Amino acid sequence: MEYKDFFYQAAIYLLAAVLSVPLAKRLGFGSVLGYLIAGIIIGPYALGMVGEHSQDIMHFAEFGVVMMLFLIGLELRPALLWQLRAHILGLGLLQISLTTFAFSGIFYFLGHPLSIAVVIGMILSMSSTAIVIQIFSEKGWIQTPVGQATFSVLLFQDMAVIPIMAIIPLLTYASRALPVPNSLISQLNHWQQALVTLGIIAAIVVSGRFLLRPLFRFIAQAKLREVFTAASLLLVIANALIMQAIGLSPALGTFLAGALLAESEYRHELEADIEPFKGLLLGLFFISVGANINFNILLENPAGILKLIFLLVLIKSLVLFFIAKIFKFNTQNSLLFSLTLAQGGEFCFVLLSHAVANQALAPYLANQLVVAVAISMVLTPLMIIFYEKLLAPYFIRRQEQKEFDPVEGQRNPVIIAGFGRYGQIIGRLLIANKIKATVLDLDADNIELIRKFGFKVFYGDASRFDLLEAAGIAHAKLFILAIDDSEKALEIAMHVREHYPALKILARVRGRTQAYDFLKKDFTSIYRETFDSSLAMAVDALKELGFPAYHALRCVRFFKQHDEQSVKRMYKLYGAENEMEYINKAKQSRRNLEKAFSEDTAGGQFSFDLAWDPENAKDRGESS
Amino acid sequence: MTVEASHQKILILFAHPAIHKSRVNRELIKPLQNIEGITFHDLYETYPNFYIDIKKEQKLLMQHDVIVMMHPFYWYSLPSILKEWLDLVLEHGFAYGNDGSVLNTKKLISVITTAGSHHSYQSTGSNRYTILQLLAPLMQTAFLCQLEYLPPFVIHDTLHLTSEDIAKHTQDLEKILLALRDDNIDFAKVKSSSYLNTDLSAILKLSS
Secondary structure (H helix, E strand, O other), X not given: OOHHHHHHHHHHHHHHHHHHHHHHHHXXXXXXXXXXXXXXXXXXXXXXXXXXXXXXXXXXXXXXXXXXXXXXXHHOOHHHHHHOHHXXXXXXXXXXXXXXXXXXXXXXXXXXXXXXXXXXXXXXXXOOHHXXXXXHXXXXXXXXXXXXXXXXXXXXXXXXXXXXXXHHHHHOOOOOOOOOOOOOOOOOOHHHXXXXXXXXXXXXXXXXXXXXXXXXXXXXXXXXXXXHHHHHHHHHHHHHHHHHHOOOOHXXXXXXXXXXXXXXXXXXXXXXXXXXXXXXXXXXXXXXXXXXXXXXXHHHXXXXXXXXXXXXXXHHHHHHHXXXXXXXXXXXXXXXXXXXXXXXOHHHHHHHHHHHHOOOOOHHHHHHHHHHHHHHHHHHHHHHHHHHXXXXXXXXXXXXXXXXXXXXXXXXXXXXXXXXXXXXXXXXXXXXXXXXXXXXXXXXXXXXXXXXXXXXXXXXXXXXXXXXXHOOHHHXXXXXXXXXXXXHHHHHHHHHHHXXXXXXXXXXXXXXXHHHHHHHOOOOOEEEOOHHHHHHHHHHHHHXXXXXXXXXXXXXXXXXXXXXXXXXXXXXXXXXXXXXXXHHHHHHHHHHHHHHHOHHHOOOOOOOOHHHOHHHHHHHHHHO | OOHHHHOOOEEEEEOOOOHHHOOHHHXXXXXXXXXXXXXXXXXXXXXXXXXXXXXXXXXXXXXXXXXXXXEEOEOOEOOHHHHXXXXXXXXXXXXEOOOXXXXXXXXXXXXXXXXXXXXXXXXXXXXXXXXXXXXXXXHHHHHHOOOEEOOOEEEOOHHHOOHHHHHHHHHHHHHHHHHXXXXXXXXXXXXXXXOOOOOHHHHEOOOO
């Protein structure tokens, strides 16, 4: 590639990412879909801005997947991996064998020779580690049971790639069998191969344990950030190369290296160093998947391709759902699990070209499958949105109908809207005091978690008035508005007051500006969400600096009173037309505060512990 | 029996809401922080928010033989946290009442600083009552809890004390507390004096 051409291409890719990803996230689609769409847009079938190198770029960018697995390895201690062994072997083996079996049957039934049907079956059993892990870590789902199960399946697929690569040449429809390529040790016999492989893995384990730490310490002592980054990259790339040399999956190898370093003191530095490379490469990978979707093939035979996609997603999700049920997942989790893994993955591309090269698959069929797999990858983020927006709320509502007697819920004296970090504390306190509260929250995951702790939480948007009425707002004595969106909270508060002017509203607000907004509408029971926590820390800070505890507390209380009064004075001035006056008042207020805390004004009008000041008492002492 | 075992354990309940502004108390407490057998317990420092740990305080009481309430004399009485302490810690059934007699072998002493002169705390003075008369509520509290109330250690004229005066008072207080700890006090003489610190030589036994 020409050097100028390289920068032109880089600019196109980066521009596409920079424009589309924030937009996709803003629209609630997540970054993966953003990248994929960006790829389609710059690809040869839309704007045609990327040239014939996009295939090469995709292969290069696949290294992002390798890095991702290294990072996952860093997060997973070997002990945790051991805990997952039942899932990895059980779920993983079942998924691959059942999916292979199902697809083989279908393609055989559709008239393909058995060997081709089996090749297709094995290839289509792969899912996309890149897409799934990226989406799950964006959503923070990796540590959930579904996340762990999903991860286990993907890990097993990574391991299964190697035997599948070995089997495909045996299923060739041509008479001559090609040897397994791209392995330095393929000329050795099986026993020797196994020995060398085990030896190299053992060497990686041992050097990971004993060599890497002193090496990294030595590099860290040079205090050159970029050298440490270079070493981190070297570690990942070298591992991948070694693994490839002995015919193992590089992703798997780096995953192993990551897991070995999970407990070392350099874990966080390694993470921080690799993360941006991984992010960029993975983004590049998603873009090139989008750019490589061959729309000509799609347009030539749209019905056939759509049928393929439909079959792919349907069969995969049915098998996954079945397995999840065997492993006793509830229906909701089973659905998430099966929708998540119902796409083809990046390994499909590798295996498909491997199969074509070994004459195990005809190119025209492989090309159709490539398109189907790529489109199924684009569908994954959409299906997860479908799950989040429609399926999860449905299950929560159904559970509600099962679990709660609506009449009982409608007579509680307190309604808490928003049951996250803020509302929960109030809720726990009320419940401990045997005060019944009806709780509304919008976050389906949060609700599920809270319910496990025995709270009754309704799924619902507090800005919907019908929902508030169903929650019994007409009978409530107190409305606690603890949602984190202050603008929305103000709307809700005004709406509620309009209909129930007698109902007392306590509102959480984000900060000073939002407090002004509430005060302007005459809501006075407002609580700045981090104010008291900051003040509590300020007390301890003063104590650490040598203030007597009670004095520290009183200083902070004085500050708090002063600040609250200033908010109640200043809100009228806040706004564009009074800017100067507002700033002057704010400055004046700060001067008063400084005066109050300065020692030389003992006896001045701002002090808050004059009575305990012997200087001030001298008068009295003298007269007696 | 070891020497240790014969010691009286002393608990100082110290209460001053603005120790950073204090002249006398700040000096008085300096030597008292780390003496074997004497527990120095600063209430405002421990409970700045007034949420007193009742069980912990009751346990402390049980572990000591002499309770010393050390504080400035605010409005002829205690700083507020000490009142809060009395209100919460001396529970019925613990300190008084049918089952409440855990304190009956213990002694209670006040250590008081006041800006008023000795002269002012007389029926003819501006404060009209003696310190002892003003301490009546505390003395009755001690009586109800079967605590033996000893005469208070009082420092007058705090606003006019020189640093030498303060040093002298500090030494006296330490001496008396050590003597209490080591049982070197002539309690017969103590009971007949108005203040614990009126005449140290009279009440201290020569250490043997």
